[in-house]
Amino acid sequence: MARHCVFILTVLLSGPFAWAASFDSQETVRVRLVKSSRELVINGTDLSFGEGQHQVRTRGLSRWKISRKGKSWTVKSLSVSQSDVSLDSKSLRVQGSFLRDINGTLPSMLELRSASGLSFDLIASLSLRDYLIGVVAHEMPPQWPLETLKAQSVAARSYTLRTREERKSKPWHVEATIEDQVFRDPSMRADLESVRKAVRETDGILLLDPKRRTLKAFYHADCGGRTVASQSVWGGGVDTGTAIDPQCPSGPGGRWTYRIKAKDFLNRLEAGGQRLMGLESLTAGAGGRAEKFRLRLPARTVELNANELRLKVGSTQLKSTRFVMQQNGDELVFKGQGFGHGVGLCQWGSRHLGQHGLTFEKILAHYYPKALIEHRDLTASF
């Protein structure tokens, strides 16, 4: 009998119940999936709209088109057997199973929240565990080394919890885009066993800044050889140290060239219709990254932070601020290295470290040398 009990206990601790009792599964994150939409076409099984006494429940598989009319939500049935629904409220809760819109699967608890005019935001509430799986799966290929995926999981968990704290009074904590972390619902992905394992094996582990607050653990694709302090990118933030990556860049886009017509460049900087008289780099920060630029126009001179310049021109074209620029006639040629802002963990560098047998703790210590690693257990979350 005793042996039987031990067996049951082992199954409980290693099976799905181990998930249920984890720190990550107890924490909830609100994610803004879509910004300022006018219409949502959604299908799923056993859907409900609204809450409390105003809740409308539907049975079986159905398809709906949701929009806002005046101060009401119009939930129009696209299935033969269901009736339209109209609900008055600022926000509309939608729940169900196997939810899906045009872009793919969705988490099972959604809120549509009225924004300006007739537009609305789509916000999902889900466990930190499911959120992290959906983030790590999009931040890194699942076949990367497990210790690298674990380091990424801890960085993403720390970033999320700190950001949630900063935005606790807002309707959502994080954007599902590069503004925060790219997230897609992972529920129907069958290729994420290593990502699930990385999140599970780092459950409740996070980074603290030197003042022992949860670290806003920034990370990026490819440092181009050397990471940079947040101070030189955003003029603020926590100093957790920088790292030199002798093996970077190992990413396919490590060295890049970007050409743009001066006219288009000025349009993106909201100086359209003017003539570019010059663009000079004023300061060069660590690792050859530009920090500040002076843009000369016929009637004025504008000083721009390099990161601001990068975001305005386009962060996927001007991949980093580690570049040199030449003007050839009416064309600007940027030649650079790396991808991303360069602060914190470098994903391509952490892949290299993982391939060489470093544990996730050592990878994190490399990129956040002044940070501390803490393990939150369940009792700490209540």
Ligand SMILES: [Zn+2]
């Ligand atoms: Zn790197």
